[in-house]
Amino acid sequence: MDTWRTAIVDAGPDHIRVRGHDVLDLMRQATFTDHIFLLHHQRLPSPGERRLLDAILVGVADHGAGAPSCAAARLAASGNRQSLSAAIAAGVLTIGDEHGGAGSGCMALIAAGLTEARNDSASFEAVAGRLVDAAKATKARLPGFGHRVHATIDPRVAVLFGLAKDAGLEGDGIRFARALEAAVRDRIKPLPLNIDGALAAILVDLGFPAMVGKLLFIVARVAGISAEVLEEYTREKPMRIKIPVAYDGVPPRDG
C-alpha cells in the first residue's frame, strides 16, 4: 500500500508531536479542550476562545437518555454487552443532519451570508433578508432557529452570547446570526436563535468551517453517550428494552 500522508500527528521514535507541539508539553499544560481546538484548528486557543469552546462542548454533551444518540447506544448495550465501543458507535451513527446537524447547517448558512455580504458589499440586514425570503419561498427550514420548548428564548443562548461578549469575541458570525433572527421575525414570525444557532455563530467567529460543527457535536456527545452506556451496563439487565410495534401491513395471505 502507498504510505498515507497526514499533517496532524508526527509519532517519532521518542516523541509524539501534534500539529508541531510536543505531546509532553501539551500533557503538562493544555486542557482537553485546548487539544480539541488544536486538532481541528491547527493552533491552540486563547483563554477566551477556550472558554467559548468549553461552554459549547458542555452544552451539547448530553440532553438525556431519550435522544436518539443515547437511546441507540443503550439498545446496543442491551443486546451486545461484549463491546463498549459497539454501543458508543451505535449512538454516534444516529447523528446526522436531523439529529445534531442544525449547528453545522446554521454555520453553512452564516458562512454563505458573510461571503455574499462581502462579495456584494451589501449590509448584513439586506443579505439576511434575502436568505430568509429564499427559505420562505422554498419552505426550507432555517437551521438554528426556533425551539420546541422555549417559546421565547433558550436560556443557553444568552449564556453563550454573554461569554462571547465577556471574552471580546463577538464577531461577524454573531452579528449576522442576529441579523438573520431579525429578518426571520420580520418576514416569518418570531423564531429566536436556539442553542444550535448560537453555537454556530460562535464557531464561525472562532474560524471553524461548517463541517467542524458536526464533528464537535459528535466529540461532545460521545462524552454523554459514554456515561449513558456506563449506566446501562452497571444498572440495567440485558434485553430489558421493549418497544411496542403495531402491524399495519398486508393481511395473512391464506390459511
Next chain:
Amino acid sequence: MDTWRTAIVDAGPDHIRVRGHDVLDLMRQATFTDHIFLLHHQRLPSPGERRLLDAILVGVADHGAGAPSCAAARLAASGNRQSLSAAIAAGVLTIGDEHGGAGSGCMALIAAGLTEARNDSASFEAVAGRLVDAAKATKARLPGFGHRVHATIDPRVAVLFGLAKDAGLEGDGIRFARALEAAVRDRIKPLPLNIDGALAAILVDLGFPAMVGKLLFIVARVAGISAEVLEEYTREKPMRIKIPVAYDGVPPRDG
C-alpha cells in the same frame, strides 16, 4: 414501551441539569474535562484531579493515522463520504481489548491487587509478586507494561506521575503499579510501566472503575479520529486507499 430510568440528565422544560448541576452554570464555569469527570464520576473534580484527567485525555487523543482507530475511520471516509458520523463510528469500532484496552486491563489488575492486599492484610510487594507469578505461570500478558519503542521508559509516564505528585494525588493505585513494575523486573525482566499502565494507576487513584478506563480512551480518541476524518474529507479523494492482498487459498477448481 416502559419509561426508561436514568440518573444522569434531567431535561426539564426550562433547564437541563446534569448530575443535579444546572447546565447553564456548567456552561459558564466548567471545562469540558470537568464535565466528562462529572458525567462518569457524579461529582466535579478538584483542580488537581482536572489537571490529571486533562493530561490523560490529551495523551491518548491521537497517536497517528496508522492506528487502527484512525485508519478504519479514514477507510470509511474514503468510501462513504455521506456521513461524518459513519467514519467516526468505524474508527471507534476498532477499539477493544487489543487496541485501547490495556489501560482498562491494567486498572482491573491494580484494583484486584488492592482488594487482595486489603483482604489479606498483605503488603503491596507480596501481592504484586503473587500476581506476576500467576501471569508468568499462565504466560498471560500484563497489560500496562512494556513498550515497542521505548526500551527503558516512556517519557509520558514521567509526565503523568510528575503531575500526580505535584497535585498531591499519588495514591495506592500508583504505589501498587510501582510494586507491580518492581515484581515484573525481579521475576521476569525489566518491562517498565507504559502510558497505559501509568494512566491506569492514576485513574484508579481518581476513583474510577476499570470499565471507565476504556470509555475515557474512546472519549479522548474520538477527538483525534474526528480530526483525521476532517483531513481525509478535505485533503484526499474518495477511494484513494489501496491495500495489497496476496491470495493463498485453494487453486482454481477447474478452468
Next chain:
Amino acid sequence: MDTWRTAIVDAGPDHIRVRGHDVLDLMRQATFTDHIFLLHHQRLPSPGERRLLDAILVGVADHGAGAPSCAAARLAASGNRQSLSAAIAAGVLTIGDEHGGAGSGCMALIAAGLTEARNDSASFEAVAGRLVDAAKATKARLPGFGHRVHATIDPRVAVLFGLAKDAGLEGDGIRFARALEAAVRDRIKPLPLNIDGALAAILVDLGFPAMVGKLLFIVARVAGISAEVLEEYTREKPMRIKIPVAYDGVPPRDG
C-alpha cells in the same frame, strides 16, 4: 504496509475466483445461499444442506421492528438520513451474546458435549446430564432452551428438524441437542429447544464452528434490518421517535 494474505477471494485481472470457483460460474448457477455456504465453509452445499441453510436464514431474517437490531437501525435512520449503511450498522451493533447470540452459544455447548462424549467414550445421555448438572450448579443459562411465548414447543423447531430428516441430514448435533433437552426436562423443568437451539444443532451437523452461528445470524438479520430501514426512510419523518425517560438521580444542587 505488508501485503495482507487471504484465502477467500482471488481477484485477478480477468476473473474473480471465490474459494477457487470462477465467479462467472457461480453467478450463473449458484444461489446466494450456496455462496454464503461457500464463503464460510470453503465448499458448495448439497441440495439438502442448501435447503437447511435457506430455512435458517429465512427463519431469523426478521422478527419485527421492536427487536433491538431493527429498533436501533430505525433510530439511526430517524436522526441520520444521510447514510443507509450507518442505519444498518447501528442495527448490527446491537447483536451480541444477549441478542442473536443464543444459537452460537448453543453450538458451543453441543460441540463441547460431542468432544467430551468422544474423548470419554461416554453416551450422549451421560454427557448431557453432566452439562445440565454443571449449568444448574452455577445457575448458568442454557442457550437454545426455553421461549417466552411458546410454552411447549416453538413450531419453527419442528419445521427445521423435519427438513433435516427429509434431507437425511440428522446427525450427532441434533441427537445431542435432543439429549440435552431430555436432561433439562429431567433435571430442571421442561424447557423445550427453541429456534436458536434447533438451528444450532443443524449448523453443528452442517460442520460449522460456533463462531459461524453468530455470523450467519448477522447475515440473515441484515436482510431484515435493510427492509426496516427502507420502510423508515420512505414512510416516516425524521426524528419521529420519542422515548420517555424518568430521572431518578441526585436532586438539584441549587447554587
Next chain:
Amino acid sequence: MDTWRTAIVDAGPDHIRVRGHDVLDLMRQATFTDHIFLLHHQRLPSPGERRLLDAILVGVADHGAGAPSCAAARLAASGNRQSLSAAIAAGVLTIGDEHGGAGSGCMALIAAGLTEARNDSASFEAVAGRLVDAAKATKARLPGFGHRVHATIDPRVAVLFGLAKDAGLEGDGIRFARALEAAVRDRIKPLPLNIDGALAAILVDLGFPAMVGKLLFIVARVAGISAEVLEEYTREKPMRIKIPVAYDGVPPRDG
C-alpha cells in the same frame, strides 16, 4: 413512547408472518433470496426473477480483502476481538456513494431517463443523448460505466444480461442502459457498462427503486465481510496490521 407502526413483520403469539406469509411456509419453501426479494418488494419473485437476484447477490458479495468494506472490517477485528458485529459494522460503514454506490446511482439515472422518455414521449436514444450531454457539460461521472481493469467489457455484464435474456426479463431498464452506453460511446468515448450498470438495469426491470440498489449491495457484501472477519479471527493475530504514515504537517514548534 408511541407504538411504532410497521408493514413488514407480524410477530403474533403463535406465528410470525412476513408480508402476510407464514414464516413456517417460507422456511419450508422459500430460498433466502426469495425472502430478501419479499422483504424489499412485498411479493415473492418468479423463478427468473430469483435467478437474476441470486446472480447479482453472488456477483457483489466479495471482491477481496483489500476493498474498503473488507479492510475496515479486518482492522476492527484486529483491534477489537470482543465483538463480531463490531467488525462487520465497521465494514458496512465504508459503503457509500463512492464504494458500493454506483449501482444505486445508475438506477437513479435510468429511472430518471425512463420517466423523461415517458413524459416527453421521446425515444430512449434522444433522452440518453440529453443525459450524457448534461453529464459531459457538468463533468459529472456517469455511474455504472467504465472499469479500471476491463478495458472493453466486464465479463460479468454478459453473464447478467444473458441470464436476463434467458429468463425473458429484458425490459426498459436494460434497453435504456444500452441506449446510455451507445450515447456515451458516441459523445464521450467507449466506456462500456460495468457490473454496477448491469445490475442497475436489471434491478430497475425487477421493479426496485434506486435506494434498494444500495441496500442489496450491503446485504450481499455483508456475506463477504462476514467471511473475511472469520478469517481474520481464526488465522491472524490481533493488531497485526501496520499502515505506513508520512507526516507532512507543520515542523516542530520549538525545542
